[in-house]
Amino acid sequence: MAHAVISCLHANLAATEAVLSDIEQLGIDRITCLGDLVGYGPQPNEVVELIRARQIPSCQGCWDEDIIEGLNSCECSYPSQLAERRGQRAHHWTAAQLSEENKAFLASLPLSLRRDRLLFVHGSPNSQHEYLLPDMNAFAALERVEAAQADTLFCGHTHRPYVRELREGVIKLRLHRAVANPGPDIEREVDLPVRRIVNAGSVGEPRHGGTSATYVIHHEQDDSVEIREVPYDVERTCQAIVAAGLPPLFAWRLRHGFEYAERADDASHVCER
Amino acid sequence: MTRVLLISGPPGCGKTSWILNQLQAHRGPCGYLRLEGFTAAELQQAPDGGIDRAFLVDQCPGLLDLAEPGENPASRPQDLLALIELPQWQAPPEAGLAGIDPRLLPPLEALQLLPQRHLSFGRDAELPAQDTLQFNALEAWSLDLTHSVWDPPSLNSFWFELVNGAYGEVYRAKALMNLPDGRSFFFNWIVSQEGTQFLPLERVAPPVGRPQRMSRLVVQGKHLDAAGIEATIADGLLSDAVLELQQAPQRPFGAPLPATR
Numbered sequence: 093m094a095h096a097v098i099s100c101l102h103a104n105l106a107a108t109e110a111v112l113s114d115i116e117q118l119g120i121d122r123i124t125c126l127g128d129l130v131g132y133g134p135q136p137n138e139v140v141e142l143i144r145a146r147q148i149p150s151c152q153g154c155w156d157e158d159i160i161e162g163l164n165s166c167e168c169s170y171p172s173q174l175a176e177r178r179g180q181r182a183h184h185w186t187a188a189q190l191s192e193e194n195k196a197f198l199a200s201l202p203l204s205l206r207r208d209r210l211l212f213v214h215g216s217p218n219s220q221h222e223y224l225l226p227d228m229n230a231f232a233a234l235e236r237v238e239a240a241q242a243d244t245l246f247c248g249h250t251h252r253p254y255v256r257e258l259r260e261g262v263i264k265l266r267l268h269r270a271v272a273n274p275g276p277d278i279e280r281e282v283d284l285p286v287r288r289i290v291n292a293g294s295v296g297e298p299r300h301g302g303t304s305a306t307y308v309i310h311h312e313q314d315d316s317v318e319i320r321e322v323p324y325d326v327e328r329t330c331q332a333i334v335a336a337g338l339p340p341l342f343a344w345r346l347r348h349g350f351e352y353a354e355r356a357d358d359a360s361h362v363c364e365r
Numbered sequence: 366m367t368r369v370l371l372i373s374g375p376p377g378c379g380k381t382s383w384i385l386n387q388l389q390a391h392r393g394p395c396g397y398l399r400l401e402g403f404t405a406a407e408l409q410q411a412p413d414g415g416i417d418r419a420f421l422v423d424q425c426p427g428l429l430d431l432a433e434p435g436e437n438p439a440s441r442p443q444d445l446l447a448l449i450e451l452p453q454w455q456a457p458p459e460a461g462l463a464g465i466d467p468r469l470l471p472p473l474e475a476l477q478l479l480p481q482r483h484l485s486f487g488r489d490a491e492l493p494a495q496d497t498l499q500f501n502a503l504e505a506w507s508l509d510l511t512h513s514v515w516d517p518p519s520l521n522s523f524w525f526e527l528v529n530g531a532y533g534e535v536y537r538a539k540a541l542m543n544l545p546d547g548r549s550f551f552f553n554w555i556v557s558q559e560g561t562q563f564l565p566l567e568r569v570a571p572p573v574g575r576p577q578r579m580s581r582l583v584v585q586g587k588h589l590d591a592a593g594i595e596a597t598i599a600d601g602l603l604s605d606a607v608l609e610l611q612q613a614p615q616r617p618f619g620a621p622l623p624a625t626r
Contacts, residue, residue: 172518173607177600340593344531 099126099248103133104296110324127153253293374486377555396429519601
């Protein structure tokens, strides 16, 4: 049995429809969404309503949270003043467009979903705003999965799909006795089984060097993961961006396989606001 | 004896870089003059606004400004090397001095700067030719950015978008841009080359308020989206408050605050 994991739809209806159609053609009827249904793209209501209509279990992304909470993330999430200004414009536009019903739906989304030893989050188990980049420090990456008591952690947020296996994880502990409590030091060594981080990439705002939408399929039978790339009508979304009055530069960037705004570089930053 | 050379060529062919090399190689006093050139049908001259001169003066301290109103030809040093830069779309019809556009002669005569040699990119083999492009139509657009200071990552993004076609078909772009730490960079890009030349100016302004030196952007291309460029620039420039926030830690304790404008 297989299930599909999608993430970061970013109000891109053409991309979302193409990915759902691809999943349907593969005969997969179980889908999990990792959030960021809205933000930057021109069809926030349409995308949210499509996910609701298909009853796809979703967790809340950073954009979904910000639309409800009102720019909850701090300015250090943005790599530049230019990106921040553009992001805020997109935020205000999206907040004005979204129906109250759809906002209520986004507000109701959980921060994580769990199925046995599989955990589904937007950014990391710590926060929707934390980036788990593929080259993140191995110990930190292992800690995120282990602390969440998962074997496989499915995440999005970075917009770059990848599968990272964390092998031969060992945690060594040494407890040194205080002077007031003399005795030999205690040492323990814990061997960790293989852990895995699977990033689903992005449906609506890919950043893998091309314009195709990406998502992943998890084949439960052999526990393998397949990264899928789905071409879609990029021009349709670009025209909708311009027609909606969003910055035309968003269309230019999407057309060239760049993010709507610049990508954030700080993988370790977790917004604490 | 003063040696006067006229260097002409189309946008981005390397006139200023070649002139810089000559100035740096010359052991005696040097002077520089930039002529505006003539707009041909469908081919607008770029309003340079002094970018090239400011860059050369920074790289060659003591460079004589031959366009300076008070500059006295009689007091020029004997062994002066005077280089005149002329943007010119087409290679001159004839080689050497005979190829000089006659419209240039009266003003040059008034400055007592009649060239002894004329070298043209695309015509004279002793000049490099790899970026000497032929243009049929070209719009020009420029923006004075004096007193403006960029958020550095925003400048990086803006330049990437500019030279990759986000604001129209850009064939040539150059600029002098200020950063909050007092540095200024000369940006030099032409469509025929892969990357941009980013050259830091030698002179660094103190991190106290807005720099007084010139800053400007010049773009040449087709279907240029001037409004889009200006909107992005407005989003990438620092306000007084943010500039002060970035500069304050770089000043010695007790240093005077910037004057309020």
